[in-house]
Amino acid sequence: xxxxxxxxxxKDGRECVLRSGTADDAxxxxxxxxxxxxxxxxxxxxPDENTFTVEQERDFLQKIAESDNExxxxxxxxxxxVGSAGVESVGDKCKLRHRASFGISIDKxxxxxxxxxxxxxxxxxCAGSAGYSQIELDVVAENKAALSLYRKAxxxxxGRNPRGFRSRLNGWQELVLMRLELTDE
Numbered sequence: 408x409x410x411x412x413x414x415x416x417x418k419d420g421r422e423c424v425l426r427s428g429t430a431d432d433a434x435x436x437x438x439x440x441x442x443x444x445x446x447x448x449x450x451x452x453x454p455d456e457n458t459f460t461v462e463q464e465r466d467f468l469q470k471i472a473e474s475d476n477e478x479x480x481x482x483x484x485x486x487x488x489v490g491s492a493g494v495e496s497v498g499d500k501c502k503l504r505h506r507a508s509f510g511i512s513i514d515k516x517x518x519x520x521x522x523x524x525x526x527x528x529x530x531x532x533c534a535g536s537a538g539y540s541q542i543e544l545d546v547v548a549e550n551k552a553a554l555s556l557y558r559k560a561x562x563x564x565x566g567r568n569p570r571g572f573r574s575r576l577n578g579w580q581e582l583v584l585m586r587l588e589l590t591d592e
Contacts, residue, residue: 408471408478408533417520421484425529427472428481428491433465436481439488443512448576449547450512476537480529482513482522489514492526494534494542507539518552527560531587540590545571548581562587 412426428436437459444454459467471479471493482490490513497506509530513522534542544562546553562585571582 408474408476408537410478410480410529410533413525413529415521415525417484417522419520421520423489423520423522423525424483425480425525426483428468428479429472430465430469432481432488433461433468435488436468436479436491437461437464439491439514440512443490443514446515448574448580449550449553451510451572453575476507476539478530478533478537480526480533482517482526484517484522489517490522490526492530494530494537494539497543505540507534507537507542509534509542509544523553523556524560527556531560531589535589541586541588543584543586545582545584547572548583554583557585560587 410425410427412424415423415425417423441454441457444450444452444457468479471477477493477495479493480491481488490511492509492511494507494509497503497508511523511526511530531542544557545568546557548567564583564585566584568582568584570579572580574580
């Protein structure tokens, strides 16, 4: 899926460009992935667990661009990648096709400026356009800012997993399971 470029004014007055990540962005996408995963213990993986090369990242971004139901959106400020978000299919079987998963990460220096909400809304819009009727995410219960953002975007909690993550730094982390219904079907 391709996301049409959108310019969002941030809370500090700067402009943020949201656009589809392309194969040509592979190096900067890999860099921002590693940077954001170094900055917080709330994301799924640690930087050293990423085994993608620039070429593999390029192939991944190309595959997503050619997909009719998955998206990768890059957020740039001043031409620099500062965050990303994406929507992926939970599965292609009949009983799962209606469900999408959502993930997001933003450079800590840009937290609280509105990028998270802009990326979240863009992904919700794309998920609806792709025909999904539900979008889902997991968030670490201690991540109060993310929980607030997702609730403001309309996500509701449907469960918890007390041992969802096992952090190298803090031991067990509880995951809050959230979803947003996009259609009544």
